[in-house]
Amino acid sequence: MNEASGQFRMMHTMIRVLDLDKSIAFYTGLLGMTLLRRDDYPDGKFTNAFVGYGPEESDTVVELTHNWGREEPYEIGSGFGHLALGVTDIYAVCDALAQQGAKIPRPPGPMLHGTTHIAFIEDPDGYKIELIGLDTM
The missing domain is CATH 3.10.180.10 (2,3-Dihydroxybiphenyl 1,2-Dioxygenase, domain 1)
Structure with missing residues (x-):
């Protein structure tokens, strides 16, 4: 174990989604995760929803980010x-x-x-x- 391993903890992975409600339904309904929180940021024109199998304080979760006004699907890219x-x-x-x-x-x-x-x-x-x-x- 290296020195830095005790200083870091994996917290979440963020993905951008087109339809936040549909994505929340998928992750909670089909995959059994819990919606941990959902926060609107009117000045930034986006909403974040965090889903996972346990609390953010102890578990790694998924952050679903919905940018308001977006109508086109995102390109997932070759790196993901x-x-x-x-x-x-x-x-x-x-x-x-x-x-x-x-x-x-x-x-x-x-x-x-x-x-x-x-x-x-x-x-x-x-x-x-x-x-x-x-x-x-």
């Missing part, structure tokens, strides 16, 4: 990879997500060069979320 969530019974989780209308561009199955089972889903803005089968690691 994905968010990752661990799940138990990845096949049942993916079946349930599919029944709720989630996009699953990579169905669950073993990694190409490993035994861990993974899947990829997409949020309403096209951000990829990797699901990792915790029971297959």
Whole structure:
């Protein structure tokens, strides 16, 4: 462990979203996160919503940023990879997500060069979320 490791804590990842309500519904409804807070910034013309599986004080969360007046989808870019969530019974989780209308561009199955089972889903803005089968690691 290096000296700096005790000085830092991963707090959140921010993604820009076109329709904040749709994104909150996806992360809370389909992925079971909790809406931790939602703050409007009228002078900056944006709203931030924080979602996650635990409080911001102890858990890493996702910040959804909605810039007011934006009508065009964001370009995700070639540098962004994905968010990752661990799940138990990845096949049942993916079946349930599919029944709720989630996009699953990579169905669950073993990694190409490993035994861990993974899947990829997409949020309403096209951000990829990797699901990792915790029971297959």
